[in-house]
Amino acid sequence: MLEEEKEAGIDLMHEGFLEYLDDINIVEMLRTDPARVSSELDLLLRECLVYALNDKEIFSTYPDDVLPGIFCFCCGMLREFASLSEKAISEDEETWIGYMHPSTQVLNILTSIRIHGYLRQLGSHDDPSVTPILAHWPELYLAMKTLHKSSKSRDSQLESFHPRLIAGQIGDILVAFLSNDNIRPYFTDDTDLRKFAWRLWLENGISTTEDKEILCGSIARAVMLLSTKEGDPKSRTSCAMMFTVCMSVCDEFGGKNAVAEIALMSAYRTMMSNDEMLVRQLLPQQIGVLASLADCDVIPENRIARRIYEMDGIPKLIEATLNILSRAQDADFRSVLDFIGEATVTLIETLATENYIQLEVAIRSGLFRIFVAVQTSVNGPLEFTRKTCFRLIETISLFFPYYSVIQALAEQFRELTEEDEARMLGEGGDGTIEFAWKGLKRSVISSYILTRMFESCAQPFPKICNNCTKLEAGHNFFQCPGCARIPYCSAECQATDLKAGRHSELCQKIIDGKSQADKNIPFLYFAVNKCVQFTCKDLGQSTLPAKDPILIWNATRTREQVSVSIRPKDIADSELHDRRLRNYESYRVIDGQQIKAAKMNGIITTYIHIQAMYREGRENCVVRYLRFDLDYGRVETAFGPPMHELHVLRAIKKDISIKYPEADLEKSWILRNRDGERIHLFDEVDAYFRDKFGKYS
Numbered sequence: 003m004l005e006e007e008k009e010a011g012i013d014l015m016h017e018g019f020l021e022y023l024d025d026i027n028i029v030e031m032l033r034t035d036p037a038r039v040s041s042e043l044d045l046l047l048r049e050c051l052v053y054a055l056n057d058k059e060i061f062s063t064y065p066d067d068v069l070p071g072i073f074c075f076c077c078g079m080l081r082e083f084a085s086l087s088e089k090a091i092s093e094d095e096e097t098w099i100g101y102m103h104p105s106t107q108v109l110n111i112l113t114s115i116r117i118h119g120y121l122r123q124l125g126s127h128d129d130p131s132v133t134p135i136l137a138h139w140p141e142l143y144l145a146m147k148t149l150h151k152s153s154k155s156r157d158s159q160l161e162s163f164h165p166r167l168i169a170g171q172i173g174d175i176l177v178a179f180l181s182n183d184n185i186r187p188y189f190t191d192d193t194d195l196r197k198f199a200w201r202l203w204l205e206n207g208i209s210t211t212e213d214k215e216i217l218c219g220s221i222a223r224a225v226m227l228l229s230t231k232e233g234d235p236k237s238r239t240s241c242a243m244m245f246t247v248c249m250s251v252c253d254e255f256g257g258k259n260a261v262a263e264i265a266l267m268s269a270y271r272t273m274m275s276n277d278e279m280l281v282r283q284l285l286p287q288q289i290g291v292l293a294s295l296a297d298c299d300v301i302p303e304n305r306i307a308r309r310i311y312e313m314d315g316i317p318k319l320i321e322a323t324l325n326i327l328s329r330a331q332d333a334d335f336r337s338v339l340d341f342i343g344e345a346t347v348t349l350i351e352t353l354a355t356e357n358y359i360q361l362e363v364a365i366r367s368g369l370f371r372i373f374v375a376v377q378t379s380v381n382g383p384l385e386f387t388r389k390t391c392f393r394l395i396e397t398i399s400l401f402f403p404y405y406s407v408i409q410a411l412a413e414q415f416r417e418l419t420e421e422d423e424a425r426m427l428g429e430g431g432d433g434t435i436e437f438a439w440k441g442l443k444r445s446v447i448s449s450y451i452l453t454r455m456f457e458s459c460a461q462p463f464p465k466i467c468n469n470c471t472k473l474e475a476g477h478n479f480f481q482c483p484g485c486a487r488i489p490y491c492s493a494e495c496q497a498t499d500l501k502a503g504r505h506s507e508l509c510q511k512i513i514d515g516k517s518q519a520d521k522n523i524p525f526l527y528f529a530v531n532k533c534v535q536f537t538c539k540d541l542g543q544s545t546l547p548a549k550d551p552i553l554i555w556n557a558t559r560t561r562e563q564v565s566v567s568i569r570p571k572d573i574a575d576s577e578l579h580d581r582r583l584r585n586y587e588s589y590r591v592i593d594g595q596q597i598k599a600a601k602m603n604g605i606i607t608t609y610i611h612i613q614a615m616y617r618e619g620r621e622n623c624v625v626r627y628l629r630f631d632l633d634y635g636r637v638e639t640a641f642g643p644p645m646h647e648l649h650v651l652r653a654i655k656k657d658i659s660i661k662y663p664e665a666d667l668e669k670s671w672i673l674r675n676r677d678g679e680r681i682h683l684f685d686e687v688d689a690y691f692r693d694k695f696g697k698y699s
C-alpha cells in the first residue's frame with residue numbers, strides 16, 4: 003500500500019506540480035514566511051510539497067537556511083492531518099489512508115537526518131536561540147498525541163498497521179527534541195509528556211523481530227532521556243520521578259507486572275534475536291529502562307524487581323548475556339558489545355546482589371559462565387565489562403556467612419573445566435578479574451571446609467529460631483508449615499522472618515531443593531561461635547569488661563576482613579546506633595530477646611552474647627544476637643577442639659601432594675588419579691572428613 007501511494011505522489015509531481023512549486027518560488031516562501039505556505043497553497047499543493055520533501059534527491063536541493071521554515075510547515079501540516087484523521091477513524095480504507103499516509107510522510111520529514119541535525123544545533127554557538135522550536139512545540143505535541151490516539155482507535159475497530167509505525171516515528175521525534183541539552187530543560191516539569199512517553203512504551207511493549215523496521219527502541223530512548231537530569235545521567239531523584247509517572251499510567255496496561263514484563267522481555271528477546279542491527283539500535287535503551295526500573299526503590303519492597311525475580315529474570319539475563327558474548331563479531335561491533343556487556347553485567351549485579359537469595363539464584367544459573375566468557379576475549383577491548391565483572395566477584399565475597407551461598411559456589415566451582423580455570427587465571431594485578439577470582443577461590447575453599455566442620459559437629463544442634471536465633475529450651479518451637487524445615491520460637495518471629503527475613507521468597511526454593519537456606523542460621527551459629535572462640539583463646543577471661551560484656555562479630559566486609567572485638571554493651575549499642583545513622587547501608591536489628599530474658603529474671607548474666615553483623619544484601623545488613631557457647635561443646639567437631647579451617651586446608655594439601663604428585667592446586671582444582679579419573683579438590687575435602695572422623699558422609 004505504502005509503495006503504491008508513493009508512486010501516486012510522484013506521478014502527481016510529474017504532472018507539473020513540481021514546476022509549479024518552483025514557479026511560485028517555494029524555497030523563498032519557506033525561508034521568509036512559512037506561514038504563507040499554509041494560507042496561500044491549497045491542500046493538494048501542500049501535500050505535493052510533502053511528497054517532494056520525502057524524496058531525498060529533491061530535499062537535498064533545499065538549502066539549509068530553509069530548514070526552520072520546513073520544520074514550521076511540517077508542524078502545521080501534521081496538525082491539519084491529525085485533526086482530519088480524527089474524523090476519518092470510521093471511514094472506509096481509502097479515506098483513512100488518504101489522511102494517514104501524508105501524516106506518516108510528514109513524520110518522515112520531521113525524523114529525517116537533516117531536520118534532526120537542525121534540531122541538534124539549536125541553542126549552540128552557531129544558533130543560540132531555541133525559541134522558534136519551542137514556539138512550534140505545543141502544535142507539534144498536540145498533533146502527535148491526536149495522531150497517536152486516532153491511529154489507536156482505528157486499530158481497535160479495524161485493524162491497521164499504523165499504531166506501531168506512528169509510535170515509532172513519534173519516538174524518533176521525541177528523541178530528536180530531548181537529545182538537545184539546550185531544549186531538554188524546558189521539559190523538566192512536563193508530567194504530561196512523561197505520561198505520553200510511558201504510554202507509548204507500555205503500548206508497544208515487547209518488540210518482536212517482525213517489527214524491526216519500526217524500531218520502537220526510540221521510545222525507550224525517549225523515556226530514558228526524560229529520566230535524565232541535566233549533567234546527572236544516573237540521577238536517582240529524576241529516576242524516582244519517572245517511576246512515579248510510570249506507576250500512574252501503567253494500570254490501564256496491566257499494572258506493575260506489565261511494566262516488569264515489558265522491560266524484561268523486550269530486552270531478553272533482543273539479546274536472543276542474534277540480529278546485530280536490533281542489538282545495536284534497541285538493546286542499549288531497553289537495558290537502560292530495565293536497569294532504571296530494577297534499581298528504583300521508591301516503593302517499599304521494590305516491587306518491579308520482585309516481578310523480574312518471579313519471571314526468572316536473573317537466569318534469563320545470564321542466558322541472554324552469554325548469547326551476546328558468545329557471538330564472534332567484527333571489530334566494529336566489539337565496542338558496542340563492551341557497552342552492552344557492561345550494562346547487562348551491571349544489571350545482573352544489581353539484581354543478584356540485592357540479597358543473598360537472589361545471589362544464590364544467579365550463581366546456580368551460570369553466573370560463572372559470564373566471567374569465563376569475558377575472560378575468553380582477553381585480547382579484545384571488553385574493558386568495561388571486565389571491570390564490572392571484577393566488582394561483581396568482589397561483592398560475592400560479602401556473602402560468606404550463608405551456607406546456601408557457599409554450597410552454590412562450591413557446586414559451580416566443581417563444574418568448571420580445566421580450560422575454564424586456566425582462563426580465569428592470568429597475570430592480572432590489583433583490580434582485575436584474575437585478582438578478584440583468586441580472592442574468591444581462597445574464600446570458597448576455607449568456607450567449604452567450615453561447612454564440612456559444621457556437619458561433623460560432636461553434638462547435634464538444638465533447634466534455633468530462624469529469626470531471633472534463640473535456642474530451643476523445652477518444646478515450644480514449631481516449624482514453618484510450608485517447608486517444615488525452619489523452626490521458630492514464636493508466631494511473631496515467624497511473621498518477621500516471613501516478610502523482613504524473606505522466608506516467603508525462600509520457602510518454595512527449600513521445598514524444591516533449589517536452596518539449602520534452611521541451614522543458614524545453624525551454620526551461622528556455628529561459624530560465629532567458632533570464630534569468636536578462636537580469637538578469644540588468646541584474650542582470656544580477664545580482658546572481658548566487668549559489666550555487660552558483649553562480643554562483636556563483624557562480617558559486613560569480605561571474608562578476609564571479618565573482625566571480632568569485645569565491648570561493654572552500652573558502648574556496643576552506641577556504636578551500632580552510629581552505624582545505623584550512616585545512610586549508605588541499612589541495618590535490620592533483630593532484638594536480642596535472650597538478653598532481655600536473662601536480665602528480667604534478675605540473674606547475673608551467665609551467657610555472654612555475640613552481636614553478629616553481616617550482610618543480607620549489597621546495601622543492607624542484619625544484626626543478630628547469638629549466645630556465646632562457653633562450654634565449647636556445641637562447636638567442637640568430632641575430632642576435638644575447634645581448629646582453624648586453614649590448618650585443615652594445610653593438612654588436606656599435604657595429603658594431596660602425596661596422592662596426586664602432578665597436581666598444582668594454584669592452577670586447577672581438578673585432580674587426576676593414576677587411572678586418569680577426575681577428582682575435585684572438594685571431593686578430597688569430603689574424603690578427609692569422612693576418612694579421618696567418619697562423621698561426614
Ligand SMILES: [Zn+2]
Nearest residue numbers: 467470491495
Ligand atoms: Zn524467635
Ligand SMILES: [Zn+2]
Nearest residue numbers: 482484485509
Ligand atoms: Zn518455609
